[in-house]
Amino acid sequence: MLKAVSKDGTTTILALLSKERIIQLRLTEIFFCPSCKEKVIIRVGDKRIAHFAHQRKSQCVLSAGEGEYHEQGKLDLYHWLKNQGYYVELETYLPQIKQRPDLLLFHKNKKVAIEYQCATIPTKQFVSRTIGYKKLGITPIWILGGNRFKRDKQQQISITPTDQHFIHQLNSRLPISYLYYCSNTKEFAISYNGWLSGRRTVIGNLIIRPIRSLKFVDLFNISSNNDTEKVKLWLYEKKRFRFKNQIHPSKDEKQWRQWLYLHRSHPSTLPAMIYLPVLSQWKMTVPPWNWQSRLWFDLIIKKKRVTLSDCQYLCRNYISPDFYFPLVSPKHEPINEYLTLLTHLGYIKKVSKQTFELQKELISYKSLDQALEHDKLIMNHFTSIRKSSNT
Numbered sequence: 147m148l149k150a151v152s153k154d155g156t157t158t159i160l161a162l163l164s165k166e167r168i169i170q171l172r173l174t175e176i177f178f179c180p181s182c183k184e185k186v187i188i189r190v191g192d193k194r195i196a197h198f199a200h201q202r203k204s205q206c207v208l209s210a211g212e213g214e215y216h217e218q219g220k221l222d223l224y225h226w227l228k229n230q231g232y233y234v235e236l237e238t239y240l241p242q243i244k245q246r247p248d249l250l251l252f253h254k255n256k257k258v259a260i261e262y263q264c265a266t267i268p269t270k271q272f273v274s275r276t277i278g279y280k281k282l283g284i285t286p287i288w289i290l291g292g293n294r295f296k297r298d299k300q301q302q303i304s305i306t307p308t309d310q311h312f313i314h315q316l317n318s319r320l321p322i323s324y325l326y327y328c329s330n331t332k333e334f335a336i337s338y339n340g341w342l343s344g345r346r347t348v349i350g351n352l353i354i355r356p357i358r359s360l361k362f363v364d365l366f367n368i369s370s371n372n373d374t375e376k377v378k379l380w381l382y383e384k385k386r387f388r389f390k391n392q393i394h395p396s397k398d399e400k401q402w403r404q405w406l407y408l409h410r411s412h413p414s415t416l417p418a419m420i421y422l423p424v425l426s427q428w429k430m431t432v433p434p435w436n437w438q439s440r441l442w443f444d445l446i447i448k449k450k451r452v453t454l455s456d457c458q459y460l461c462r463n464y465i466s467p468d469f470y471f472p473l474v475s476p477k478h479e480p481i482n483e484y485l486t487l488l489t490h491l492g493y494i495k496k497v498s499k500q501t502f503e504l505q506k507e508l509i510s511y512k513s514l515d516q517a518l519e520h521d522k523l524i525m526n527h528f529t530s531i532r533k534s535s536n537t
Contacts, residue, residue, distance in 0.1 A: 148217060149237040150177035150186050150198040159236055160188065160196035161221050168196050180239040181246060182206035195221065215293060216264045219329035220248045223262060223289070226357055227251060243278035250284075251362075257284040262327065264291030269311050269470065276472040287365075288312050288473065292328025295335050301352045301375045303337050307345060310428055311470055318476040320366050322425065324348070332357050336365065341376065341423035343383040344433045349376050349423075373532055377525050380423055384521055387421065387435065388414045388514060402436045409443050417442070417508040418520040419493055422528065426478035429471070432464045438484060442508065446494065450504045457481045490531045491524065 149159050152175050160168055171177075172188040177198060179186050184204055190196040195217045200206055220236065227234040227249065238250040247259035259279045263272075272288070279286040290312055296304040305324065315322045323338035333356055340350025351372070392399060406412065413435070420442060421435040430437055445452050445460055458465070458481050468477065485502055488494045494502045511517040 147179070147186065147198045147200075147237065148195070148220065149180065151180055152177055160190070160198065161217070163196070165190065165196070179206055180237075181244075213264070215291065215329055216262060219262045219264065219291060219327055222329055222332065222357060223249055223260065223327065227362060230362055232362065240278075240282065242282060245275055245278050247279070247284075247286075257282075259284045259286045261286065261288045262291065263288055263312070264293055266294075266306075266308060269308055272311060273470060273472055277469075280472070285316070286473065287314070287325070289325045289327050292326050292331065292333070292335065295326040295328065297335075297352070298347065299379060301350060302379050303340075303348050303350075303352065304346050305348050310342075313428055313471060313474060314366070315474045315476060316366060321351075322428075322474070323366065325365060327357070334360055334365070339425065341380060341425065342427040342430075342434070343380060343423070344387075347383060349379045349383070351376070373529055376423075377529055381521055381525055384421055385518060388416075388517060398432050398436065402432070402439075406439065411439075411443075414514050415511045415517050417510075418517065418524040419488065419491070419508060422484070422487060422524070424480050424483050424487070426480040426483055429466050429468075429478060429480050430461075430464050431466055437461050437464045441481075441484070446502075446504055447508070451497070452502055454482055454485065454500045454502075457485065487528070487531075491527055 148161055149157060151157050157180075158171070158175075158177065160171075163171075168188060168190045172190070177186050177188065178184065179198070179200065182200075182204070184200060184206060186198040186200055188196070189199050194214055197217060224234060224236050233252045235250045235252075237246055237248065239246045248262045249260040251258040251260060261275070276286045276288070290309060294306075294309060298304050303324075309324075313322055313324060321338040322340070323336055324340070326335040327333070328335070333354055335352065335354045337348055337350040337352045340348035343349055395403065403413070406416075416435065416439060420438045422438065424430075424434060427434055440460060441457055445456060449456070458479075461481055465480070468474075485494065485496075489496050489502065493504070493506045493508075495505050497503050509520065511520065
């Protein structure tokens, strides 16, 4: 805990003081936790940031230590915002919701709570805390610690299903993004407009910048319409999917492969129209090849004419509720996004607001090489559609 109050109510942030002043305060002042009002002690040394700590048997929710990495990151972000002219408070306790954001920023009659999250927390706790800020009219922003950032390739990161819920999109004009900050390297990493190629791999536009070279508004205004590298990585992941025979598949994957076998098909020769990038794949609880193949084999091919409601009902067990993603304001519909893509590619036709009709039959491949070649053709067409829609 970096902040505490004295008997007269004065707030003190130890990390902003000299070591001599801190030692003097430890001898002359008594400090209390802003939340539970318990007495806290000063801890100072050569290797750790000076901070306050609760007594060992304290029951206060703020008594758990946060670690040097986390405390340093909070201070970095605090100074970063202050140097840009923002009024920002460190560890302000909000009694109405019994929460204490790492930083509370005030700008143009708006409040922004910034959480620097380095440890894993349950999704329900993250959602509850985020909703708490919103109830007070405070915009929440969660920046993940760089210790949770795992880069696989130039534009590709690996993300856990838990961290997937920290996705941001404050309004429809801004890109979808994941935010990271490393207090060791003093760098931000931002992955935006990413495609989830499975349950853990995000292929997106990735930037890594020193904190000194970015402004606060830059965290959300960075955008790019260049999908060239993303398409290459997607084709690479799809090729791996076609070649790879999973040794220890998950329960869902095992059930899907059994279902696929009953449909006389195999992952290596699935039609290229299955396993396409959908921006809002993060809402799905199963990989894209799972639910997209079910739409085709169990609905579109059988009925020839389907409604959006038919498709959503078929995939109802694979779609996460919106409240699990409280940092995304616009509503996203992955099923509708996929049907729209199939329409642009000419495989189905939209005959009314909610109804789609099959236009082309899926191709059955005689070899893996033929499947890979068609994957490239479809993704080239996909890229052309994306370019034309952005011009």
